[in-house]
Amino acid sequence: MSKDELKQIGVFATIPFVMAIPPALGWIIGRFLDEHLGTKPFCLYLFIILGFVAGLKEVYRLIKRYGNSD
Amino acid sequence: MEIVINFFASIDAEVPELPSIGNLIDKIFHGAPWASFIHHWSSLLTSVFVGIAIASLFWIGSRSKNLIPTGLQNALEWFLENFETAICDILGPRGKKYVPLLATLFIYILAMNWLTLIPLMKPPSSNVNITAGLAICVFCLVQYQNIRNYGFFGFLYHMAGSPKDILGWVMSPLMFCIELLTQFTRPVTLAFRLFGNVAGEDILIGAFALFGVLLIQDLNIPFGLPLQIPFLFLAMLTGLMQALVFTLLSTIYILLSMPEEDH
Numbered sequence: 001m002s003k004d005e006l007k008q009i010g011v012f013a014t015i016p017f018v019m020a021i022p023p024a025l026g027w028i029i030g031r032f033l034d035e036h037l038g039t040k041p042f043c044l045y046l047f048i049i050l051g052f053v054a055g056l057k058e059v060y061r062l063i064k065r066y067g068n069s070d
Numbered sequence: 071m072e073i074v075i076n077f078f079a080s081i082d083a084e085v086p087e088l089p090s091i092g093n094l095i096d097k098i099f100h101g102a103p104w105a106s107f108i109h110h111w112s113s114l115l116t117s118v119f120v121g122i123a124i125a126s127l128f129w130i131g132s133r134s135k136n137l138i139p140t141g142l143q144n145a146l147e148w149f150l151e152n153f154e155t156a157i158c159d160i161l162g163p164r165g166k167k168y169v170p171l172l173a174t175l176f177i178y179i180l181a182m183n184w185l186t187l188i189p190l191m192k193p194p195s196s197n198v199n200i201t202a203g204l205a206i207c208v209f210c211l212v213q214y215q216n217i218r219n220y221g222f223f224g225f226l227y228h229m230a231g232s233p234k235d236i237l238g239w240v241m242s243p244l245m246f247c248i249e250l251l252t253q254f255t256r257p258v259t260l261a262f263r264l265f266g267n268v269a270g271e272d273i274l275i276g277a278f279a280l281f282g283v284l285l286i287q288d289l290n291i292p293f294g295l296p297l298q299i300p301f302l303f304l305a306m307l308t309g310l311m312q313a314l315v316f317t318l319l320s321t322i323y324i325l326l327s328m329p330e331e332d333h
Contacts, residue, residue, distance in 0.1 A: 010315040011322075017263045022255045029251075047251075050244075054251040065322060 011066045018062065019055045026051025086276040090192035092116075113197035120181050120194065160321050161328075168324055171211070175204065176317040183268055183309030186275065187302055195312075196269040198261060205257035205264075208320045213253075215327040229253075256323055260316060267312050271305045 030047030034040040087093070092112025099105035108115065131142040139147050153173050158165045182195040194200045216225045231238060231245035275298045283294030 007314075007318060010311055011318055013311070014259070014263060014315055014319065017259045017266075018255075021259045021262065022251055025255055025258060026251060047247075050247050050251055051255075054248045054255060057248060058252055058255065061326070062322070065325075 008066050011062055015059055015062065018058050022055040022058070023048050023051035026054075085273055086280045088192070088272070088276045088279055089190060091190050092192065094190070112192065113194040113200055116185065116192065117182060117194035117200050120185065121178065124177055124181055157321060160318075161325055164328070165321075165324075168321070172317050172321060175208075175320060176313050179204070179264065179316055180310060180313035183312060184306065186268075186272055186305050186309070193268050193272060193309075195264055196272045198265040201265040201268075202257070202261040204316070205260035208260065208323065209257040212256075212323045212327045215324060219327060219329055256319075260319060264312050264316055267308055271301070271308055275301050275305060 026047035026049075027044065030044035033043040033047070037043065090112065092109045092115075095105050096109035127142075128146060131146040134143060136143060150169075150173060153176070154166065154169050157169050157172055161168060179195060182193050182200070185191045185193045186196075216228075220228050226246075227233075229246050229249040230242035231249070233239045233242045233245075278298040278301055279294065279296075282297035285295055285297075287294075
C-alpha cells in the first residue's frame with residue numbers, strides 16, 4: 001500500500017463525520033434561532049438543509065483533493 | 071436536549087473501564103481532596119505528562135548535533151525529514167513554516183492515542199475536552215490565516231462564494247451561510263472523530279478485559295484471560311490512523327486558507 005493510498009483511506013474514512021455533523025450543527029443553530037426569533041420551525045428546517053449542503057460541499061472538496069486524478 | 075444528556079449519563083454508568091492511575095488513586099484515597107483533584111483532572115494531567123515526555127525525548131535527541139547522525143538523533147531526523155516532505159507535497163514550499171505545528175500535533179496525538187498500550191494509563195484523547203482544545207487551536211490558526219491572506223472584507227467576500235455577476239450576488243447570502251456552517255463544522259468534526267474513535271477503542275478494550283476476567287472467575291485466580299490483546303494491535307493501527315487524519319485534515323484546512331493560486 002503506497003503512502004497516497006494510506007492518505008486516501010484516512011481522509012475518506014472521515015467522510016461519514018463530515019456528512020453527519022453539519023446537519024446536526026444546523027439543527028442546533030436552527031433551534032436556537034427559532035426560539036429567539038419566534039420563527040418555529042422554519043429556521044430549523046432551513047439550517048438542517050444548509051447543513052446537508054455544507055457537508056456535501058466539504059465532501060466534494062475532500063474528494064477533489066484526495067481522489068485519483070487519473 | 072435532556073433526553074440526550076440522560077442517555078449519555080446512563081451509558082457512562084455502564085461503560086466498562088480499564089483501571090487507570092486516576093481511578094485507583096480515587097478508590098484508595100477516597101474522600102481526600104487531592105485524590106479527587108487528580109481523578110477529576112486526570113486527562114489533563116496525563117496530557118501534560120505526555121507533552122513533557124515528548125519534549126524531553128526531542129531535547130535528548132537534538133542535544134548532540136552530529137553531522138552524521140546516529141541512534142535517537144538519526145531516528146528523529148528521519149521522521150522530521152519525511153514529515154516535512156509529506157507536508158510540503160500538499161502545501162508547497164510555503165508549507166515549511168507549518169511543519170513545527172503539524173509535526174507537534176501528529177506526535178502529540180499519536181503518543182496520547184498509544185498511551186492505551188501502557189497498563190494503568192488512560193489515553194487523554196478519549197476525553198472530548200482535550201480533542202476539542204486541539205481542534206480549536208487549528209480553527210483559530212486557519213481563521214487567522216484566512217483574514218491575513220484575504221483581508222477581513224476579502225474573507226467575507228470569499229465566504230460569499232466570490233460573486234462576480236448578478237446571479238452570484240443573489241446567491242451570496244445562501245453561500246455565505248453554507249460556508250459559515252462549513253467553517254464551524256470543521257473543528258467539531260476534528261474533535262468528535264478523534265474522541266469517538268479513541269474512546270470507542272478504549273471501551274472495546276475495557277469490555278474484553280472485563281470479559282476475560284468474568285470468563286474464569288469461578289477458578290478464583292487473581293487474573294483474567296488476556297482477551298483484549300488483539301484489540302491492542304487494532305488500537306495501535308487506529309491510533310496511528312487518527313493522528314494521521316487529524317494532521318492531514320489540519321493541513322488541508324490550512325491549504326484552503328491560502329489564496330486560490332497556491333492550491
